[in-house]
Amino acid sequence: MALIGVFDSGVGGLSILDEALRQLPEHDYIYLADSINAPYGEKSSEWIASRSMELCQYLAAQGCDAIMVACNTATAEAIAHIRKTLGHIPIIGVEPGIKPAAMQSSNGVVGVLATEATLKSDKFNALLATLPNDCQFIKQAGPGLVPLIEAGQANSEETLELLAEHLEPIQDAGADTLVLGCTHYPFLRKAIRKLLGDSVNLIDTSEAVVRQLKRKLEAQGMHLDNGKCGAIQFISSKDAELLHQMAQELMQSDLDERSTQSQLVSIFK
Incomplete structure (x- = not known):
């Protein structure tokens, strides 16, 4: 043990x-x-x-x-x-599961919801550079989501509204796969499904x-x-x-x- x-x-x-x-x-x-x-x-x-x-x-x-x-x-x-x-x-x-997301995406458009620090980090961008160019990654920071989850508001209307704003560019790009690039974000699964439905594949590592x-x-x-x-x-x-x-x-x-x-x-x- x-x-x-x-x-x-x-x-x-x-x-x-x-x-x-x-x-x-x-x-x-x-x-x-x-x-x-x-x-x-x-x-x-x-x-x-x-x-x-x-x-x-x-x-x-x-x-x-x-x-x-x-x-x-x-x-x-x-x-x-x-x-x-x-x-x-x-x-x-x-780390965000962008590699499995690229492999599983059918249309080659992948959304990545993560913190600003993660998206700007050398480690993340070095990993991104190793992936095929034919996959388009829509990188989206999620400011405000973590404090709401920390406050026990993962399924509140306020969280749903903020999440909808952050997911809009990913939806507009037609992503069929969404990477949950912060360990807080799996607790938003219910809200994400409410906004995106079941057709988008969620990647949690x-x-x-x-x-x-x-x-x-x-x-x-x-x-x-x-x-x-x-x-x-x-x-x-x-x-x-x-x-x-x-x-x-x-x-x-x-x-x-x-x-x-x-x-x-x-x-x-």
Whole structure:
């Protein structure tokens, strides 16, 4: 059994934790939300890199055997430095699934909904440059969406109206595939389906990300499926009880069958 750290700017990484609990239920998890500073997508590259490193070092100090950087923005800006600094443990990041989207699109028009920082990052654009020129990517930032999700308003009318504005250029371009390029955005599936219907294919990389974690654990002999459920510790830089409550509301996993605890870490204010 391993201790897995999962870090995000807020509640978005709960989509990754949810998938991890499905594929790897037997491990213990620490979920660290830097909610007092959410969203990361509109902050400077330097700040994101520094803060992400600080929080990953904290998780490493708690004894984590692996860390999932469950934030697209933090992955884009900081993961290379984090891996170099914390080279003794596996560091798994997330990035927009533009490659599988390009392969699955029928008409070659793909929408990418992500944060401004992710879309401008060198990592994202380097990946984009490796893909076929015959696929058109409609890149769209989603300012305002993350704060609404953080406030528990993923399915509110306000969110639906803002989402409609952000999706309009993607709809106008005729995209048949939409990449959810922020870990918060899977929680908008219901709203997206309401606006786009079922004909648009949604790409969420959480399943592939957790498969990568599983491979890393197996390589180190730390993955044993014993049929048990590990414990989860929810840590927040803002409101740990609210984080726990939102986890119960947003996640499909049954948290009642696990040992859970919440903790406010004031050092990260």
